[in-house]
Each structure stands twice: as structure tokens, then as C-alpha cells.
Amino acid sequence: MKIATFNINGINGRLPVLLRWLREEEPDVVCLQELKAPQNRFPLKAIQEAGYQAIWHGQKSWNGVAILSKLGEITEVTRVLPGNVEDNHSRYLEAIIDDTLISCLYLPNGNPYPGPKFDYKMAWIKRFKRRAAQLIKMDIPAILIGDFNIIPTELDVYKPQKWENNALYRMEARKEFKSLLKQGWMDSVRRLFPDQAVYTFWDYLWNAYGRNAGLRLDHILLSPKIAPRLIEGGIDRHVRGWEKSSDHAPVWIRLKPT
Template sequence: MKIATYNVNGVNGRLPIVIRWLQEADPHIVCLQELKAPQEKFPEKAILDTGYRAIWKGQKSWNGVAILARKSLEITEVQRELPGSENDDQSRYIEAIIDQMVICCLYLPNGNPYPGPKFEYKLEWLKRLKKRTGEFIKMDLPAILIGDFNIIPTPFDVHKPERWQDDALFRTEVRKAFAALIKKGWTDSIRTLFPEEKIYTFWDYLYRAYERDAGIRLDHILLSPYLKSRLKSGGVDKCVRDWEKSSDHAPVWIELTDR
């Protein structure tokens, strides 16, 4: 089974890119982030015509998340927001059960500028994520945390790390929070598959970042212990970033062996 994540940076404006990639990559399950579309403007029919059913939580601003699955797979929605706060109206989390797996599509807060309330919100969001996903570990569920974490886990995951020391994506606090998830038992799929390779998933539109491969690794797929042994392969569809008018992120995918 092929499972992927893609920060599309505007699903309607880049719908031809999304559809082309879906047709070429042919994943079974896809998590999308940064829809930048209100609930009623999500392109459900175009997605259905491509062969996928979807659940989503739209938002007009920078947020919005969705889970897509081939029509042969049932999607049972579980959560439309990350539990733990009564005042969080940002669309950053959606959770479902597909093929007996818990799929958690997430789009973590950026947190910039640091320091400030946006960074504090990011840390609070990470605490709620740790609490929610800790339940999956305790129950030994087949679960996947997948999406744009807005976290650069280590200096190895960024071109010229010295330039990012005061950025909320690379602050020690958020890197420690990511490391704490791994310590709890979550497997960083891409780093596990490519332990010694420079792997990036985001290249800024500015300063010819893509041409120079001056990227960062923000998009992650974490597997619970139950699924770790099923990890077969994975990668980053870097070529999509080079398509005209594409997102500044590239799709990331893994393949799991059959049960």
C-alpha cells in the first residue's frame, strides 16, 4: 500500500498539478495540507473523477487539511480537530480510519515570528499532539502521523542550518518535541529508509532555492510500532516541485507491505 502526503499550497489554484500527480503516482491514501479553501470550495467532484473519495476540513486562510483514499477503500472519519482545546478554530488536523489504520493528517503551526504568541501556540499544539498520539502507542494501534510538521528535525535536514537558528521551524524546543515523539516509539519513515542521505521536501520560491537544492525537510510520515515492520520503501517526488506553478513542497510517500 502506497501512502503519501502533499502540502499543495492552494488546492484549487494548483488542482491540475494535484490531479496530474495523483494519476502518475497512484497512491492508495493521500494527506493534503494548506488547502486555502473554505469547506464548500473543496474540489470534491474533480477528486472523485480522479478515482478518490475524500474527507476534509477547509479554511480560507493558510490552513485546511484533507484525506484522500482510492474509491475501493472506506474512510471513517474520527476527528476534525486535535483534541485538547476548546478555542482552537484553525483547520490543522483531521483523523480517520482507513484499511484498519488510524490516519492522522496534520499541518502544524509555522510558529513564526519567534519569539511570540504564534510560537507559543505551536508549542501548545505539539503538547496536544503528543498526548493524543500517545494513546495510539499505549493501545498498540496501527497508526500514521503524516503531513507538514513545520519542523526541521536535525541540522542534517536543512541546507546551511546556521541560517535557521532563530526560525520557529528549527528552534531547539520544537526539535526536542519531535525527538520526544520518536522516543515514544514513532518511526521517522524517510530518515529510516535514507539514514545518510540529504533529503529535502521544501524549497523556497526565492533565491533559486530549488535550483541550488537549498531545501529543508518539513514533511514527515511517522509510523507507530505496530506498522514499523511493514515499511518497505519510500521517497520524495522531487520532480513535482519543478512542474510549472507547483507548490513549494514536494509529495512524500512510503509503501507498506501487505498485512
């Protein structure tokens, strides 16, 4: 199974980019973030014509997550991250595909720091950690995948000293990411590239992509039940260079069959 995550940054405006990438790379399962489209504006027909089933949770103008699959039925588990009934942001979608639980997330950015947006981010992470711990206890094949909006380490950011007071790199957020891994989750990309500065995001400003001044924000974490199946993975960096592409690049891994 080849599973990927892609912050599409506006699914309707960047639909040609998404369809081209799906056609060229042929992932089996795709988790999308930042759809920026209400529920009834999801381009289901185009996705189906590309060979994928889909479930999605839209939201007008921002947020939004989706899971695509060409492996068969997608069984939705929940589209609400437990722990706050008043939180109506479309940031979480959980489903079962081929006996694997897929947790697709778009974690809050949190900027500016300090402030209420950062407080919301930290509260969201704590809720997410509780759900992640439940999945570990269930001892099932599970994947936490998406745009975490967290730069885990110095290796994951160009010129880290410039990011110390950015919510993406604040020590509080990095500490929570590290505690996620301590639950038993494997950071698959870092496992595959232990010493390399690999990035998944390049700003549109200051020729960041051309200078490779990037960040690693998009992660695929594997539960102990599925981690031994990891074969390979990578970042489709070239997609970031396509015309009218997202500021994120797709990230993918391949798992050997059971």
C-alpha cells in the first residue's frame, strides 16, 4: 500500500495539480488537508473519474480534510476530534481502509505566538494525544497522517534560529510531538531519512523553493502494529515546482502487504 498526505491549499483552485499528481504517482490512499471548500463544493466527480473513492469534511474558506482511496470501501469512524464539543473546525477525519485505521489531520497553525491561536493549538494537540494513546492501546494497524504544523527538530527547518518564536517551532509544540512518539508512534520519514534535511513546505515568498529554504510540517506516524511493514517513502518535492501548486509537497510511504 502506498499512502500519501498532501496539503492541497485549496482543492478546487489546485484540482489540476492534484489530478496530475494522482495520475503520475498512483498512491493507493491519500489524505488531503486545507481543502478551503464547503462540503457541497468538493470535486467528487473528478476524484471518482481519477479512480478514487472519497470521504471529506469541508469548511467554507479554510480548513477541510479528505481521505481518498482506490483500495475499496472507506469506512468512516469519526470526523470530530473528541474532547471539545464547541470546536467546529474541520480538521480531523478518521476512517478504516483495508483493515488499517487512518487518522487524517490538519493541526492548527497557532500563529501569532503568544496568543489565543497558540493556546487553541496546544489544547488541540492535547486532545489529539489522548486519541492517539487510545489507538496505541487498541493495538491495531493505525496511521496518523497529515499537516501537523509542527517542525519537530532543528534538522527539519532552514535556519532554525529564525523560527524560535514561531508557533510551528515553539518548544511547547515540539515537546508535544516528541511525547507522541514516546507513546510508540514511528516518524516514518525521519526513520527513512535519519540524517537528511528533508522538507515538505516552502513559502511562496523570497524564492524559498528555489533556495530550498523549507520546513518539514507534514508527517506520517505509524503505530507499532504497522511500523514493521514500512518499506520506503519520500517527498514529491518536484510537485511544489509545478505551476499554481500548493506551498506543500506530497509526502508518501509504501507498506508491504500483511
